[in-house]
Amino acid sequence: MTDGYIRALRILETLAGLQQPALLKTIAERAGLPRTKVYRVLRELQDHGYIDHIGRSGYRVGGRAIALASLVGPRPALLQRARPVLIRLAAEAGEFVSLHLRSGAHRVLVLGASPPGTAAGRNESIGERSPLTSGCGGTAILAFLPASQIEDLLNAQDNHATRRDLPKHLEQIKRQGYATSQSANHQEMHGIAAPVLDPDSGHALGSVAIAGHASRMPEPVLHRLATPLLAACADLGPRLATVLGPSSSVRLESLDVTIQDVLDTQDAG
CATH class of the missing domain: 3.30.450.40 (GAF domain)
Structure with missing residues (x-):
């Protein structure tokens, strides 16, 4: 995997661990990455259906990521x-x-x-x-x-x-x-x-x-x-x-998808 893919997975994982929707500022701070870089990744994830942008409220995990989580575990x-x-x-x-x-x-x-x-x-x-x-x-x-x-x-x-x-x-x-x-x-x-x-x-x-x-x-x-x-x-x-929902209290432990899950699945294949 390239650094870009790893970065996208880490940002997706970070978002999954936050109360949703989450603001760009919050995601960037939690991921430890520059806000401009996180924004570009979020836009790309959004274009492919992995996250949804809820206007001023921020971002939340999208249906395609949830479908992936269902397949991974x-x-x-x-x-x-x-x-x-x-x-x-x-x-x-x-x-x-x-x-x-x-x-x-x-x-x-x-x-x-x-x-x-x-x-x-x-x-x-x-x-x-x-x-x-x-x-x-x-x-x-x-x-x-x-x-x-x-x-x-x-x-x-x-x-x-x-x-x-x-x-x-x-x-x-x-x-x-x-x-x-x-x-x-x-x-x-x-x-x-x-x-x-x-x-x-x-x-x-x-x-x-x-x-x-x-x-x-x-x-x-x-x-x-x-x-x-x-x-x-x-x-x-x-x-x-x-x-x-917009006020979802679910965190990463309930989503059951982490970067390591994805890497382990790829290695097994």
């Missing part, structure tokens, strides 16, 4: 809070259930649960990254972000038709509290997703989606699943806010 703080809710919902729905977290303009699948007695389903897709503008797992998050962030994300869209049609679609999602999609990211897969909201801000921390083959999940079935899905998200919101 267990994440007790997240797993303990989210897995039981996903397992109950998968049993009730009889379909694969997944938790998605925002990473900049994308959502990342970080945790999944299959109904009892079935194969692992799409658990092999942990770490899958898709735009917030595509599929119910993304649009359920996008519709419940601050208005200024939604505007920025829509303005960044290359497709003029998407920019024109999506605002009306997001308004509908916000009114009904959930999003549906049909073959948006995976052929012949239908889904329904609802946001996991921070109880203080009302903004989306992530989303929970129920997905299955089109033959089992026509539109009427999708809408019937809204009731248990919304109940699960309401249960999960306060639990995840302690890990992922």
Whole structure:
């Protein structure tokens, strides 16, 4: 590894160990590096989805880093809070259930649960990254972000038709509290997703989606699943806010990812 990669990992590790969001000044002081150098690294990590910039509040660990942590090793703080809710919902729905977290303009699948007695389903897709503008797992998050962030994300869209049609679609999602999609990211897969909201801000921390083959999940079935899905998200919101919210108190020991973990994994490979 070059010095640049090591520096980026150390800064990411430093951020993970702070109450989040953390200010640039705090991160630089804790990392023992010049503020200008830390800022450049943070911008690059942000561009690649490993951290999120929360305006004047500072920076916090992004969905892509959390997905990496899930692959490197267990994440007790997240797993303990989210897995039981996903397992109950998968049993009730009889379909694969997944938790998605925002990473900049994308959502990342970080945790999944299959109904009892079935194969692992799409658990092999942990770490899958898709735009917030595509599929119910993304649009359920996008519709419940601050208005200024939604505007920025829509303005960044290359497709003029998407920019024109999506605002009306997001308004509908916000009114009904959930999003549906049909073959948006995976052929012949239908889904329904609802946001996991921070109880203080009302903004989306992530989303929970129920997905299955089109033959089992026509539109009427999708809408019937809204009731248990919304109940699960309401249960999960306060639990995840302690890990992922703007006032998260979670530190490095709960994230279970350190530079040494990454190096050890690389050496083992």
